[in-house]
Amino acid sequence: MANPRTNFIARLDWVTIILFLVMVGFGWMNVFASSRNEGTGGSLFDFSQRYSKQFYYILTALVIAIFTLTIDGKVWSFFSFPIYIVTLLILPITIIIGKEINGARAWIFIGSFSIQPAEFTKFATALALAKILSAYNFVVQKPRNLMTIGAVLGIPMILILAQKDTGTALVFLVFVLVLFREGMSWVVLFVGGLAILLFVLTMLVPIPVLLAVISVIALGLTWLYQRNFKFFYIGFLSLGILFGLASLASTYLGQDWSLSRMFFLASFVAFLIWLTIILRKRHNPLLLILLTWFGAILFIFSVDFVFHEVLQEHQQSRINNILGLESDPLGRGYNLNQSKIAIGSGGFFGKGFMQGTQTSLNFVPEQSTDFIFCTVGEEWGFMGSLMVLGMFSGLILRLIFLAERQRSAFSRIYGYGVASILFFHFAINIGMTIGIVPVIGIPLPFFSSGGSSLWAFTLMLFIFLRLDTDRYQIVS
């Protein structure tokens, strides 16, 4: 076997490359299956067909991959800021000269050929972030540094939001994972994650149910900490009694309080009582649980209040639209229903290649782009879904592994950036098609049809693979 220290081919990470090739190939089969009925026949070389277009996109992507591998890794570190700035400059230009598609002004047309610049902003931002974080003695926690990081991530987000491409803008939030790996406090990850989770849950789940679940979790945590059921029982009992009192008060005062309001009153009183007890007994970890619990309840109520009392009707419906709770004129909620039916009807083994009836005949407009996973689910069943999930999580974990073996901080951080971006797309896109994440229109990497996203992901991935081949030298 060739020596990796001297042989470039041997230094390449073939696990990643094979995963990449299999995903792109399998992706194309699904694009073919889902778009074969769109036109009126035509051969593979007929450029008007979506699947034939995609075929050329893939060929181009392979050229990009090979070309990227030949570029010295130092180039990316050296030019990371210029690349970042150039991709940023293209965004406002896109808003001006771009054409509006599905409400977003995110596309530039050159003849019949279209490109979505925001796709390339992601890897450029990963480069810039890696460059900044890899500076000697850079400490993430410092307020000044946090501001720099905020700007590097915030500017592309704002520009992409200005294109009304909310989905792509949200991708930049995932860099929190990179920051976390590089030393950002646990609290930010925890509180941030909790806030996003609670926000989405407040919109999706009936509030009384949500409050009850949170309380049970909090009480469960006290049990974990105390290893006995004392607080667990006391907690349940006191909350139950106070809730009963609140409903009695509601009846006697002739007020028609809602369930969640009674619950809130009960929690508030319980909070005050427990706070005094815990403070007196100095159970600090219990205090933490109590504060988190009540903080979460307050947060849920303020989200609910702001949503129903402060926001105007059209703002509410915009949020509901983003969360997929309200069917818009194009019928997003309807799409979601169709999407679940398509996936669910696949069963264990699927209907077979090109045998899907839902994905080839139904009316989901983005069935070969954002909803490509429907075709996987319908034609390849649970086994196919499992394979795609396995390939994605395998690829992401492999990238984390590769990142960790870098000696250069720049390569490591960039590697984490690539892994995080792929993770976000994977989690949001598939989560959306199976109805556990709001409908946010971002593509499934290597699967969704479309040139820009495929090229951008390929470029992003192969830059890292090239950096990885340089792992025996220090890239700074």
Add this chain to the structure above:
Amino acid sequence: MLNSNPNRKYVVGGIVLAVTLVYMLRLFYIQVIDKSYQLSSKNNSQLRVVEYPGRGMIFDRFGKPMVYNEAVFDLLVLPQQTKAFDTMDLCRILSVDLMEFRESMKKAREYSRYRQSAVVRQITPEQKAALNEKLFQFPGFSFQIRTQRKYPQSVAPHVLGYVGEVNQTDINADTYYQGGDYIGKSGLESEYEPYLRGRKGISYQLVDVHHRLQGNFENGRFDTIAQPGRKLTITIDAGLQEYGEKLLAHKKGSIVAIEPSTGEILAMVSSPGYDPNELVGRIRGKNFERLMNDSLMPLFNRATMSRYSPGSIFKIVQALIALQEGVIDEFYSVDCNKGIIGCHNHPNAHGLREGIMYSCNPYFYNVYRRIILQGKSTSQFQDSQIGLKTWYQMVCSFGLGQVLQTDLPGIKPGLIPDVAYYNKWYGANRWAFSTIFSNSIGQGEVETVPIQIANLAAIIANRGIYYVPHFVKSIEGVDSIPEKFRVPHHTAIDTKYFDVVADGMQMVVNQQGGTGSRAQVPGVIVCGKTGTVQNSGGKEDHSGFFAFAPKDRPRIAIVAYVESSGAGGVYAAPIASLMIEKYLNGTITQTDKELAILEYKQF
């Protein structure tokens, strides 16, 4: 930076694994455990079928229908099912342009091969019947019933407004609308759109791969039933409206008639107008363009948008303010001195009643002078400012210089100049009574729109209060009309001062030497006042007249304007007279007067 937190790779990796695990469980659930998805997919899909409700009808104050609906049809196509067909034949039956039809077909295909879209709109029942016989030759095509507006009397186009297809702005503003829906574009159709439109019904039908209907999706759990639009009763008297439009035919002008005790608008005529039936259906686009380009501006509602100087009508307001301020009393007399301001030949006015009757310009010059210069400051500039400030507030209490909050969109406010206005124009302390005296006789800077003058007539009829003029009388399913139309507005003038003015207005019409004798109505005491509006550009003056009748317990307040027709008494007064007689008595006895008006044609 230093590689400081190597153990955190496990946390990041853990998150990835956790998400993957959750998704696996979820997929296992929906793909393997829950069989309902497989059932609902059994080679079926869904079709969204929209049922359009009839738009609410509009009735006049006596319940006579003014707007109703006629059935028309849209031709729908499902591109996936079409086979080669005789396009020429189809276009001939429906009398549509071949090129246009091909364009719509192309759009429909681009929209979706598996969803229906409308390719030809507003097909008459006859055309539909003709095509129905050979519909089997046109697979993929079907009809959908829609309604279109019909106006039996062809009156009040500016008030009723028109209905048209929604544009992108409408769709963005309200998620209820989708392409192809109709919306009230102007007038009452626009103002009461939420009531008139009703609610679309939507049902989700299951279809097989060949698009054959297989019944309701999930037993209609997601379906909504169409609710018809609500009936709207308006305050217009269709007969009076029709008569007013007849009187103003071939003239440029407007009429507004109000019931003083309620503020209900009985008639609103703007001439030239158009037949509202012209802006319906497929002929709408062509007709709209023609009306837009017409130099006589038939789409323009003169009754609410034409800004005129009020002319002598404004003397009534000046008299009331002077009485309230105590700067004159009813016996105040002035010699007609044409040296200060021009006037016509008439005996000197003894007392306010005669001042109004003769419409004497020097008289009201002095009245206004007393209002403005009350000697509250030694500087005439300061004094004029103080006086104008009081005057401005009082004039505004008549609803002038502001948009009347009625239920017709697009009303103009007119203009009442205040201190700031003149300061901006001339500079502070650079103007005084001598600069602004033309206001005294309603020339100068003062501008009003006809509906405000009709409201002014209502104010005098009511001796000092008014209700915001409005068109809504009742809406089906709504308990009462909006609060803002039910509360009385009080002017800044005490009730006791109005009788003198009403006396003066009675004399204008009924006394020898009054300027408005042509406004007399047999057996009715009409109170009125002429207003001759100087027309800029040296053309013939506009003729204006406002009145209310009967003097006691008035039932109608009215204004009439005829543009470029000379003094107010000549054409505007008889038109007001005929309208009053028509409304109060139901018949016209003054046939020679009517004939003279009908024969007068400006175009």
